[in-house]
Amino acid sequence: MTFRFCDGFDSYTTVANLTAKWSTVAGASFAATAGRFGGGAVFNSGSGLNLLLTKAVTIPIGSRVRLAMSLKYSAGTVAYGLNSGNPLLAINAQQICGFTSLGLIVVTSYGGGTAMLTSSVAVNDGNFHWIELEYYLNGASSTAQLFIDGVSQGTYTGSLGSQVAISSVSFGMGYVFSGTGWLDDAIVWDDQGSSFNTFPLGPRRISTLLPNADGDLAQFTPKTGTSHFAMVNGGYSSTNYVSDTGTGNVDLFKFPALAYTPTSINLVVGYFFGQNTGSGSTSLTPKLKTGGTTISGATQTLPVGTYTVTQAPFLTDAGGAAWTAAAVNAMQIGMGD
Template sequence: MTFRFCDGFDSYTATAQVTRKWSSGSSFTFASTAGKFGGGALTNSSSPYSFQVVKGVSIPSGAKVRVGFYLKYSSGTTAGGTSAGYYNVGFNNNSALSLTPLGQLAVVNYGGSTPCITSSAFVNDGNFHWVELEYYLNGSSSTAQLYIDGISQGSYTGFFASAQAIISVTVALGYTFSGTGWIDDVIVWDDQGSNFNTFPIGPRRISTLVPNADGDLAQFTPKTGTSHYAMVNGGFASTNYVSDSGTGNVDLYKFPALPYSPTSINAVVGNYFAQNTGSGTTSLIPKLKTSGTTVSGATQTLTVGINSLYQAAFLTDAGGSSWSATSVNAMQLGMGD
């Protein structure tokens, strides 16, 4: 596994919806048009130092964990200094990246505040900056790399902590007491597996698409009516759904074209909110169809009585070829059981 999680913050309409994707968070506000590309972002101006969102992950001990995201501060924002209690990126609730008083970013010792890398770039200039951090816990052979806007800010080898599994990733605004901060387009991945395992990947853009038509298979049961896609494109406030009480059935959906033409595409990620409403074991199997070929993602076991998020990353099209805008625009995505 390489891809772990992503959020483009464009699927929300209210602040309270954010923790439907994230495990927890505090002191953030959803801003629907404040993002890097004009879509949604998370922000805080009244107490930016307490802003954080946390995502539970399952990254094995010995892996290099990577986080990429857009970060913006209002011009002249100042910080109280690198702090073990307030940071920009943390793993297992321990600091890893912090904002300096002058507006630079500093990689810090695991759970501490001592800078190991201090960026030459300043991020408190009122612009969005693409930040990529790689962090590797391996005793005295621990390493780190920091990139801002695709430019290396330095690397480090030394002691952080012993190798350990990463069970949570935190993205926050650091020890910031003035100004306003924003984050957008967060991606978490690692060096495991054979795809999407490189670092850095360079500035990325997450485009959020919702179904706009039924696909070639419509075998689940809509809550109401005959349109399947209309039951799954209503957003977080919707109470609509499709369901199935059997096995071996598939629902596929079509999507609108991308609003831009990317030069490269890392992955198509399906977001599924699902639950087991009965007893026993119920599975959801992500499905992707391109050019007449359908493939399955990893089977997900649904939680009884709890509507939970499952993300499935398809790193190539169904034929095994690299994604292009043309193949994304023609894809069908859905699920089976």
């Protein structure tokens, strides 16, 4: 498995909700309709506000880490320039990509802030741009590739830094001196494994779907009433839930159709927000049903007394076929115990 994380920023209502999925959040504001396709996005505005979202990951040493996002700066936005303390992208809290005062994106050495590769196009034009970076630490044989809107900005080969395991990735805006920056549709993956390991992906769109009906199995217990889906589609601040004290039960949920028809779909990721209210060990097993077949994702352990988000990536439909819009529109996702 090479997919590590994604966020379309459409499941939030306030900036405080971001801590459900991100390990740390700094300098961020949230706008529910400012995203690339009209959904949510995080932004910063004004002098010196340095947005930075960090996610803990486990990427082994020797991997080619890939980071992608939709990025927008208001026309004429001016940055402080390359500043290792305020990165555009970072791994292990070390800058690997920055934003210059001229609106160019720069790949840097690992934490050093030294420019190694600079984009040929500026992105401070008031439009969203799809940014993809592959970064490979391997001493003097390190490499980096930068793409903007699917167009190569060049490849660097040389010394970026020594090999390290990657325990965190960060998405930021650099140090904005004037203007506003927005961030949407962030993805993290690498070159390990046999699936979801290509680069570049090309411009991507993350669609966030919330349950809108009960599925074929409804064996958990709703907090109130008889509707299961209505207990789990209320967002991170909702006090509703479904629960179960037994084993072997499953809740499945249906979802609205996609608002558009994509030409290709990389994967579907189920995100689950839950906790263990007891004192022992409690697990959650993600479920996916398509075409009459139900499969299980990797079992997740729920923490005691603390809500947390767990993720379950499904690279194919339940029958093992590549995802299509029709399969997504008819899928059911849920969980079992």
